[in-house]
Amino acid sequence: MNSIVKVENLDRVFDVSKPWLNRVIERQPKAFLKAVTDVSFEIERNSVYALVGESGSGKSTIGKIVVGLLGKTGGRVEINGVDLETETDRAKVDAVRADIQMIFQDPYASLNPRWRVRDIIEEPVAALGRKTDGLAERLLEQVGLSAADASKYPHEFSGGQRQRICIARALASEPKMIVCDEPTSALDVSVQSQVLNLMSDLREEFGLTYLFISHDLTVVHHMADKIGVLYLGRLVEEAPRDVLFATPKHPYTQMLFDAAPRMDGFGREVEPPKGEIPDAINPPSGCAFHPRCPLATDLCKQKQPQMRQHGDTRVACHMVE
Amino acid sequence: MTTQNNTQSRLARAWDSDLAYSFRKTPMAIISAIVVILLILSALLAPWIAPLNPFDPSTLNLMNGFTPPSTPNAFTGETFLMGTDDQGRDVFSTILFGMRISLFVGFSAVFLAIILGVTLGLLAGYLGGWIETIIMRVADIQLTFPSIMVAMLIFGIAKGITPPEYRDQMAIWVLILAIGLSDWVQFARVVRGATLVEKNKEYVQAARLIGRSPVTIMLRHILPNVLNPVLVIATISLALAIIAEATLSFLGVGAPPTKPSLGTLIRIGQEYMFSGEWWILLFPAVTLLALALAINLLGDWLRDALNPRLR
Amino acid sequence: MENPILSVRNLVVEIPTRHGILRPVDNVSYDIHAGEILGVVGESGAGKSMTGNAVIGLLTRPANIKSGEIFLSGQPIHSLQGDALRQLRGKRMGMIFQDPLTSLNPLLTVGEQLTETIMEHLDVSYAQALDRAVAALDEVGIPAARARINSYPHEFSGGMRQRVVIALALCAEPELVIADEPTTALDVSVQAQIIALLKRLCRERGVAVMLVTHDMGVIAEAADRVAVMYAGSLAELGPVRDVILDADHPYTAGLMASTPLASQGQKRLRQIPGSMPRLGQLPPGCAFSPRCEFAQDKCKQDPGPTRETCNGRAACWFPLSSNAKQEATQ
Numbered sequence: 001m002n003s004i005v006k007v008e009n010l011d012r013v014f015d016v017s018k019p020w021l022n023r024v025i026e027r028q029p030k031a032f033l034k035a036v037t038d039v040s041f042e043i044e045r046n047s048v049y050a051l052v053g054e055s056g057s058g059k060s061t062i063g064k065i066v067v068g069l070l071g072k073t074g075g076r077v078e079i080n081g082v083d084l085e086t087e088t089d090r091a092k093v094d095a096v097r098a099d100i101q102m103i104f105q106d107p108y109a110s111l112n113p114r115w116r117v118r119d120i121i122e123e124p125v126a127a128l129g130r131k132t133d134g135l136a137e138r139l140l141e142q143v144g145l146s147a148a149d150a151s152k153y154p155h156e157f158s159g160g161q162r163q164r165i166c167i168a169r170a171l172a173s174e175p176k177m178i179v180c181d182e183p184t185s186a187l188d189v190s191v192q193s194q195v196l197n198l199m200s201d202l203r204e205e206f207g208l209t210y211l212f213i214s215h216d217l218t219v220v221h222h223m224a225d226k227i228g229v230l231y232l233g234r235l236v237e238e239a240p241r242d243v244l245f246a247t248p249k250h251p252y253t254q255m256l257f258d259a260a261p262r263m264d265g266f267g268r269e270v271e272p273p274k275g276e277i278p279d280a281i282n283p284p285s286g287c288a289f290h291p292r293c294p295l296a297t298d299l300c301k302q303k304q305p306q307m308r309q310h311g312d313t314r315v316a317c318h319m320v321e
Numbered sequence: 322m323t324t325q326n327n328t329q330s331r332l333a334r335a336w337d338s339d340l341a342y343s344f345r346k347t348p349m350a351i352i353s354a355i356v357v358i359l360l361i362l363s364a365l366l367a368p369w370i371a372p373l374n375p376f377d378p379s380t381l382n383l384m385n386g387f388t389p390p391s392t393p394n395a396f397t398g399e400t401f402l403m404g405t406d407d408q409g410r411d412v413f414s415t416i417l418f419g420m421r422i423s424l425f426v427g428f429s430a431v432f433l434a435i436i437l438g439v440t441l442g443l444l445a446g447y448l449g450g451w452i453e454t455i456i457m458r459v460a461d462i463q464l465t466f467p468s469i470m471v472a473m474l475i476f477g478i479a480k481g482i483t484p485p486e487y488r489d490q491m492a493i494w495v496l497i498l499a500i501g502l503s504d505w506v507q508f509a510r511v512v513r514g515a516t517l518v519e520k521n522k523e524y525v526q527a528a529r530l531i532g533r534s535p536v537t538i539m540l541r542h543i544l545p546n547v548l549n550p551v552l553v554i555a556t557i558s559l560a561l562a563i564i565a566e567a568t569l570s571f572l573g574v575g576a577p578p579t580k581p582s583l584g585t586l587i588r589i590g591q592e593y594m595f596s597g598e599w600w601i602l603l604f605p606a607v608t609l610l611a612l613a614l615a616i617n618l619l620g621d622w623l624r625d626a627l628n629p630r631l632r
Numbered sequence: 633m634e635n636p637i638l639s640v641r642n643l644v645v646e647i648p649t650r651h652g653i654l655r656p657v658d659n660v661s662y663d664i665h666a667g668e669i670l671g672v673v674g675e676s677g678a679g680k681s682m683t684g685n686a687v688i689g690l691l692t693r694p695a696n697i698k699s700g701e702i703f704l705s706g707q708p709i710h711s712l713q714g715d716a717l718r719q720l721r722g723k724r725m726g727m728i729f730q731d732p733l734t735s736l737n738p739l740l741t742v743g744e745q746l747t748e749t750i751m752e753h754l755d756v757s758y759a760q761a762l763d764r765a766v767a768a769l770d771e772v773g774i775p776a777a778r779a780r781i782n783s784y785p786h787e788f789s790g791g792m793r794q795r796v797v798i799a800l801a802l803c804a805e806p807e808l809v810i811a812d813e814p815t816t817a818l819d820v821s822v823q824a825q826i827i828a829l830l831k832r833l834c835r836e837r838g839v840a841v842m843l844v845t846h847d848m849g850v851i852a853e854a855a856d857r858v859a860v861m862y863a864g865s866l867a868e869l870g871p872v873r874d875v876i877l878d879a880d881h882p883y884t885a886g887l888m889a890s891t892p893l894a895s896q897g898q899k900r901l902r903q904i905p906g907s908m909p910r911l912g913q914l915p916p917g918c919a920f921s922p923r924c925e926f927a928q929d930k931c932k933q934d935p936g937p938t939r940e941t942c943n944g945r946a947a948c949w950f951p952l953s954s955n956a957k958q959e960a961t962q
Contacts, residue, residue: 158907188846189848193891193901193904196892196901200899217820219892256820260849262893263894270824272825272828276791277819
């Protein structure tokens with residue numbers, strides 16, 4: 001298997017209990033938020049894997065765990081065959097660290113306002129002790145800005161330009177994989193197209209792999225090769241792009257596709273989805289989607305469905321046969 | 322795709338910046354700055370512009386005591402611009418030299434408070450956990466005591482442990498220590514709050530991602546971004562530190578009597594206020610007022626100018 | 633067609649800054665009729681929010697209305713100040729902001745905020761106002777409305793909060809509602825619910841709606857007509873289907889073509905080169921000319937006139953729709 005990232009049974013639980021004293025006075029139990037539960041997927045080299053979901057789905061959490069910003073409470077994450085938590089060989093850990101980078105959502109908070117662009121871009125390489133002559137200028141040209149921009153400060157740039165600087169920074173250590181957490185959600189449509197084109201071009205040029213996290217289905221349709229759909233911390237469906245958009249199998253995926261506003265949906269009078277995303281601290285029993293699912297049965301209320309293979313798709317639903 | 326071409330020199334860009342523009346357009350800031358600079362300059366140049374050196378007992382003549390301003394003394398015939406105090410010291414010269422002490426103590430105390438407060442604030446904000454709890458609880462406890470009391474406590478302890486011969490020499494340093502240690506809390510609080518905000522921003526996460534150590538992140542990434550509010554508090558703290566020094570000297574626990582500061586003069590003057598020798602109190606008090614007020618107004622302007630929401 | 637509820641004529645908003653006078657809204661005119669939803673679309677900095685703020689009188693100093701007229705049901709409102717303006721707001725104009733968390737007072741219950749608004753603008757007793765408040769919550773789809781009337785905003789989820797905001801905007805029975813990015817902060821499924829709610833309520837009550845957003849999908853599904861703004865000016869105005877599928881202004885056409893939906897199956901999205909100029913750095917002539925593939929010398933000297941095209945109106949010397957081209961060459 002030519003996978004660069006392997007995630008197995010990933011769990012992440014946050015302890016969101018109130019302080020001990022408050023709990024004693026108010027007589028409340030400890031509260032745990034199950035942000036990610038039993039998620040498994042693999043990302044092939046040189047492909048774009050997209051994680052789609054709404055708030056509370058856990059997609060950002062998974063991205064941060066893969067990249068090493070957050071720890072996990074269960075499961076395994078392997079990057080290039082190396083498990084960052086258990087690996088003892090320092091050299092291997094450093095190599096993997098340089099291999100994986102991240103682009104964030106907010107272009108206004110991703111760059112240190114007091115640093116010059118040159119230092120920002122060169123930091124991933126400078127931190128490893130390697131030489132950085134002319135690196136920033138080269139990368140700036142590559143992302144469509146000019147070498148003269150290296151001496152400037154972030155506030156002199158627009159949102160789209162800042163995102164390009166973030167991309168340049170992500171490329172500095174010559175990574176093999178980049179985790180993109182909603183990279184264009186904060187950008188206008190016309191700027192979005194420029195940034196997405198840049199990302200596609202760079203991927204081809206450098207043979208990169210992307211883990212693309214987004215809630216925008218049209219963008220995901222354009223960029224992704226394979227898509228995983230998350231609901232309340234669990235993977236409910238995973239399929240290659242064309243298969244997923246042509247024949248979504250999970251009721252949640254179908255609801256998502258139906259509800260998303262479309263540019264060719266003039267005067268569309270569609271029945272909007274029922275209910276809202278449930279509370280992650282006290283999720284519904286059995287399948288978390290059953291309160292909103294048109295196909296729900298008693299089985300769905302009692303038993304958590306497992307991921308099963310249906311042709312090219314993996315689905316977790318009792319009603320899909 | 323290029324951004325604006327900036328061919329101006331560094332100085333020209335600083336002059337053109339929003340901060341400098343705000344300064345130029347606020348008359349009060351300009352006036353306050355002028356007053357402060359004048360006072361600081363006169364303190365710095367005191368050895369050259371003061372007619373007499375009030376710290377040198379050999380120049381004092383008790384017969385000159387209680388001379389009114391700009392009138393010849395009945396006994397010696399000497400004239401003093403602002404009169405003399407009870408020991409014959411020229412009030413004008415004493416103000417100039419006294420300001421040196423006030424300013425030195427003020428700046429040094431604030432400097433100490435900043436170093437201590439910013440460091441502890443950064444550590445508390447970034448590391449969290451029990452470190453944060455301990456630092457913040459100590460800060461809270463200290464805040465329950467009035468800062469002058471804390472200063473006097475430290476002063477008393479220091480006086481107890483230093484041998485008598487060195488007490489006068491050490492007095493200035495103990496003053497600085499006392500005022501600085503009583504002042505660090507507000508810096509720590511502000512820096513901790515700002516650190517908590519910056520800690521969650523993506524650029525800090527990006528730095529963690531590439532494996533930078535917490536110390537590097539705190540010093541190189543977070544510190545430059547939390548200094549704005551520190552600057553504002555520092556100016557106002559400076560004014561308060563100067564007044565604190567004057568208060569301690571007034572109470573008799575500050576500057577030694579051989580090296581009088583503005584506070585000492587005010588104490589002396591206060592004793593003779595109602596018996597007619599008004600000049601011993603008035604001139605030092607007005608100087609102290611001008612200094613503290615000007616610094617305060619500058620701090621006010623700075624706070625408004627740096628507030629991003631008011632821009 | 634009956635008289636429009638909102639009529640904006642040649643509106644100009646200026647902001648004096650130390651670097652010169654900026655015009656975030658430059659000579660903008662449009663109408664909104666009863667029961668109609670006008671979408672206002674544009675990139676950040678194009679002036680769409682500023683237009684809405686000018687209409688409802690929420691411009692923050694030093695921004696001010698330099699010239700132009702605004703009529704609400706025929707009554708001029710652009711020069712109203714103080715009390716007169718306040719009476720207008722809430723009673724005849726309602727506003728829905730982007731962030732439901734900060735739009736509601738966290739210290740008052742939902743019921744208190746609703747009854748306060750109702751009693752301020754309608755002549756009813758407290759008991760009647762309370763009934764109306766419960767009915768309003770019910771209408772926007774909040775389950776168990778009578779029980780939840782005493783809940784605080786933080787006890788609702790994001791989508792529910794935005795429904796409360798809509799109820800608040802509509803409770804005094806306004807003629808015009810301005811919604812500034814009402815669904816941007818919400819999840820996709822909640823977005824669909826809020827859009828459907830807005831459409832239904834406004835059509836039922838004959839309220840004119842100005843829907844400001846940057847999301848073309850929302851515009852396509854919710855709006856009847858759409859106004860496209862660029863660098864402070866109105867680039868194009870017309871029925872939503874025509875503007876999206878067959879745009880007249882090259883900017884609109886470029887914008888529609890650059891969306892991922894339009895480039896299905898292709899590896900690269902079509903993109904408009906460059907970026908929208910900042911207000912202080914507008915090029916001479918048409919603001920879009922440096923990026924326009926059809927630009928000619930005339931465009932660089934003189935900003936386009938607003939011409940009636942078969943779609944509606946477009947501010948371009950050479951609008952793209954074939955009929956207009958024929959008109960231009962004749």
